[in-house]
Amino acid sequence: MSLRTPLAQVRGLGSARDGAHHWWMQRITALMLIPLFVWFVGTMVTMATGSYAEAVAFVRSPIAAGALLVLIAVIFYHAVLGLQVVIEDYISAEGTQIGAVVIMRFVMSLLAAISVVAVFNVAVGG
Known part of the structure; x- marks a missing residue:
């Protein structure tokens, strides 16, 4: 038995079955950022x-270098999740x-890629 009206069923209105995953990923990335940011800020202060x-x-x-790459990945993924909301x-x-989400994801992916390349360039001495 569905609680949706027949018109809502035809239109495909209702849960996208994605909201809980999105919510959990935002919380998990936020928790991951706590120790990563503490490490990063502590490193910057000492350096x-x-x-x-x-x-x-x-x-x-x-x-x-690995910690910086993880920090970059988690920051950008967390930012994409938040900006999408x-x-x-x-x-x-x-x-x-839809256009704004596509453009935002493209720009954030580009910025993440540039950041990763920058870390690799320094890490390998390029």
């Missing part, structure tokens, strides 16, 4: 008085909403 060569040497260590909540026209 504030260091030289450029020391910073490059730090990023060249596999653990630091904002777009879906505040843009009412469906076509404009």
